[in-house]
Amino acid sequence: MLDNKPERPVKDKEGKPIPEIQQQRNRWVEYFEELLNRPAPMNPPDIEAAHIDHPIDVNPPTTEEIRMAVRQIESAKAAGPDNIPAEALKSDIE
Known part of the structure:
Protein backbone atom coordinates (compact mmCIF):
# COMPACT_ATOMS: atom_id res chain seq x y z
CA MET A 1 0.00 0.00 0.00
CA ALA A 40 38.99 -1.07 12.65
CA PRO A 41 39.37 1.12 15.74
CA MET A 42 42.89 1.29 17.17
CA ASN A 43 41.67 0.54 20.70
CA PRO A 44 38.55 -1.61 20.41
CA PRO A 45 36.45 -1.66 23.57
CA ASP A 46 37.05 -4.63 25.85
CA ILE A 47 33.53 -5.99 26.13
CA GLU A 48 32.97 -9.37 27.70
CA ALA A 49 30.13 -11.51 26.44
CA ALA A 50 27.39 -11.94 28.99
CA HIS A 51 27.24 -15.49 30.30
CA ILE A 52 23.68 -16.67 30.55
CA ASP A 53 23.06 -20.22 31.64
CA HIS A 54 19.68 -21.39 30.43
CA PRO A 55 19.00 -24.87 31.73
CA ILE A 56 18.02 -26.98 28.74
CA ASP A 57 17.43 -30.71 28.80
CA VAL A 58 19.78 -32.02 26.12
CA ASN A 59 19.11 -35.70 26.77
CA PRO A 60 17.33 -37.74 24.10
CA PRO A 61 13.55 -37.85 24.57
CA THR A 62 12.15 -40.73 26.57
CA THR A 63 9.81 -43.27 24.99
CA GLU A 64 6.92 -41.80 26.97
CA GLU A 65 7.72 -38.25 25.75
CA ILE A 66 7.67 -39.53 22.16
CA ARG A 67 4.33 -41.29 22.73
CA MET A 68 2.82 -38.11 24.17
CA ALA A 69 4.07 -36.01 21.24
CA VAL A 70 2.74 -38.47 18.64
CA ARG A 71 -0.68 -38.57 20.34
CA GLN A 72 -0.90 -34.77 19.99
CA ILE A 73 -0.38 -34.87 16.20
CA GLU A 74 -3.61 -34.16 14.35
CA SER A 75 -4.77 -36.86 11.94
CA ALA A 76 -5.85 -36.13 8.35
CA LYS A 77 -3.24 -33.40 7.97
CA ALA A 78 -0.42 -33.14 5.45
CA ALA A 79 2.73 -35.05 6.32
CA GLY A 80 5.73 -33.11 7.53
CA PRO A 81 9.17 -32.93 5.91
CA ASP A 82 9.75 -36.63 6.68
CA ASN A 83 6.64 -37.53 4.58
CA ILE A 84 5.36 -39.85 7.29
CA PRO A 85 1.59 -39.42 7.73
CA ALA A 86 0.32 -38.89 11.28
CA GLU A 87 -1.80 -42.03 10.99
CA ALA A 88 1.32 -44.16 10.39
CA LEU A 89 3.05 -42.72 13.44
CA LYS A 90 -0.03 -43.18 15.60
CA SER A 91 -0.59 -46.78 14.49
CA ASP A 92 2.90 -47.67 15.69
CA ILE A 93 2.40 -46.48 19.28
CA GLU A 94 -1.12 -47.76 19.93
Missing part, protein backbone atom coordinates in the same frame (compact mmCIF):
# COMPACT_ATOMS: atom_id res chain seq x y z
CA LEU A 2 1.37 3.36 -0.96
CA ASP A 3 1.15 6.26 1.41
CA ASN A 4 0.86 9.86 0.33
CA LYS A 5 4.04 11.02 2.03
CA PRO A 6 6.49 12.78 -0.26
CA GLU A 7 9.72 10.89 -0.89
CA ARG A 8 12.80 12.12 0.93
CA PRO A 9 15.40 13.19 -1.61
CA VAL A 10 18.85 11.62 -1.71
CA LYS A 11 21.35 14.28 -0.74
CA ASP A 12 25.04 14.75 -1.49
CA LYS A 13 27.68 15.16 1.22
CA GLU A 14 26.91 18.87 1.46
CA GLY A 15 23.20 18.18 2.01
CA LYS A 16 21.98 19.28 -1.43
CA PRO A 17 19.30 17.14 -3.12
CA ILE A 18 20.50 14.99 -6.03
CA PRO A 19 17.96 15.14 -8.90
CA GLU A 20 19.32 12.48 -11.29
CA ILE A 21 18.59 8.80 -10.62
CA GLN A 22 22.06 7.61 -11.65
CA GLN A 23 23.70 10.22 -9.43
CA GLN A 24 21.47 9.08 -6.55
CA ARG A 25 22.57 5.48 -7.10
CA ASN A 26 26.20 6.54 -7.19
CA ARG A 27 25.73 8.41 -3.92
CA TRP A 28 24.22 5.32 -2.28
CA VAL A 29 27.20 3.25 -3.44
CA GLU A 30 29.60 5.88 -2.12
CA TYR A 31 27.74 6.08 1.21
CA PHE A 32 27.80 2.33 1.83
CA GLU A 33 31.40 1.95 0.69
CA GLU A 34 32.40 4.55 3.28
CA LEU A 35 30.15 3.04 5.93
CA LEU A 36 31.25 -0.56 5.46
CA ASN A 37 34.93 -0.07 4.68
CA ARG A 38 36.03 1.88 7.72
CA PRO A 39 39.28 0.81 9.36
Whole structure:
Protein backbone atom coordinates (compact mmCIF):
# COMPACT_ATOMS: atom_id res chain seq x y z
CA MET A 1 0.00 0.00 0.00
CA LEU A 2 1.37 3.36 -0.96
CA ASP A 3 1.15 6.26 1.41
CA ASN A 4 0.86 9.86 0.33
CA LYS A 5 4.04 11.02 2.03
CA PRO A 6 6.49 12.78 -0.26
CA GLU A 7 9.72 10.89 -0.89
CA ARG A 8 12.80 12.12 0.93
CA PRO A 9 15.40 13.19 -1.61
CA VAL A 10 18.85 11.62 -1.71
CA LYS A 11 21.35 14.28 -0.74
CA ASP A 12 25.04 14.75 -1.49
CA LYS A 13 27.68 15.16 1.22
CA GLU A 14 26.91 18.87 1.46
CA GLY A 15 23.20 18.18 2.01
CA LYS A 16 21.98 19.28 -1.43
CA PRO A 17 19.30 17.14 -3.12
CA ILE A 18 20.50 14.99 -6.03
CA PRO A 19 17.96 15.14 -8.90
CA GLU A 20 19.32 12.48 -11.29
CA ILE A 21 18.59 8.80 -10.62
CA GLN A 22 22.06 7.61 -11.65
CA GLN A 23 23.70 10.22 -9.43
CA GLN A 24 21.47 9.08 -6.55
CA ARG A 25 22.57 5.48 -7.10
CA ASN A 26 26.20 6.54 -7.19
CA ARG A 27 25.73 8.41 -3.92
CA TRP A 28 24.22 5.32 -2.28
CA VAL A 29 27.20 3.25 -3.44
CA GLU A 30 29.60 5.88 -2.12
CA TYR A 31 27.74 6.08 1.21
CA PHE A 32 27.80 2.33 1.83
CA GLU A 33 31.40 1.95 0.69
CA GLU A 34 32.40 4.55 3.28
CA LEU A 35 30.15 3.04 5.93
CA LEU A 36 31.25 -0.56 5.46
CA ASN A 37 34.93 -0.07 4.68
CA ARG A 38 36.03 1.88 7.72
CA PRO A 39 39.28 0.81 9.36
CA ALA A 40 38.99 -1.07 12.65
CA PRO A 41 39.37 1.12 15.74
CA MET A 42 42.89 1.29 17.17
CA ASN A 43 41.67 0.54 20.70
CA PRO A 44 38.55 -1.61 20.41
CA PRO A 45 36.45 -1.66 23.57
CA ASP A 46 37.05 -4.63 25.85
CA ILE A 47 33.53 -5.99 26.13
CA GLU A 48 32.97 -9.37 27.70
CA ALA A 49 30.13 -11.51 26.44
CA ALA A 50 27.39 -11.94 28.99
CA HIS A 51 27.24 -15.49 30.30
CA ILE A 52 23.68 -16.67 30.55
CA ASP A 53 23.06 -20.22 31.64
CA HIS A 54 19.68 -21.39 30.43
CA PRO A 55 19.00 -24.87 31.73
CA ILE A 56 18.02 -26.98 28.74
CA ASP A 57 17.43 -30.71 28.80
CA VAL A 58 19.78 -32.02 26.12
CA ASN A 59 19.11 -35.70 26.77
CA PRO A 60 17.33 -37.74 24.10
CA PRO A 61 13.55 -37.85 24.57
CA THR A 62 12.15 -40.73 26.57
CA THR A 63 9.81 -43.27 24.99
CA GLU A 64 6.92 -41.80 26.97
CA GLU A 65 7.72 -38.25 25.75
CA ILE A 66 7.67 -39.53 22.16
CA ARG A 67 4.33 -41.29 22.73
CA MET A 68 2.82 -38.11 24.17
CA ALA A 69 4.07 -36.01 21.24
CA VAL A 70 2.74 -38.47 18.64
CA ARG A 71 -0.68 -38.57 20.34
CA GLN A 72 -0.90 -34.77 19.99
CA ILE A 73 -0.38 -34.87 16.20
CA GLU A 74 -3.61 -34.16 14.35
CA SER A 75 -4.77 -36.86 11.94
CA ALA A 76 -5.85 -36.13 8.35
CA LYS A 77 -3.24 -33.40 7.97
CA ALA A 78 -0.42 -33.14 5.45
CA ALA A 79 2.73 -35.05 6.32
CA GLY A 80 5.73 -33.11 7.53
CA PRO A 81 9.17 -32.93 5.91
CA ASP A 82 9.75 -36.63 6.68
CA ASN A 83 6.64 -37.53 4.58
CA ILE A 84 5.36 -39.85 7.29
CA PRO A 85 1.59 -39.42 7.73
CA ALA A 86 0.32 -38.89 11.28
CA GLU A 87 -1.80 -42.03 10.99
CA ALA A 88 1.32 -44.16 10.39
CA LEU A 89 3.05 -42.72 13.44
CA LYS A 90 -0.03 -43.18 15.60
CA SER A 91 -0.59 -46.78 14.49
CA ASP A 92 2.90 -47.67 15.69
CA ILE A 93 2.40 -46.48 19.28
CA GLU A 94 -1.12 -47.76 19.93
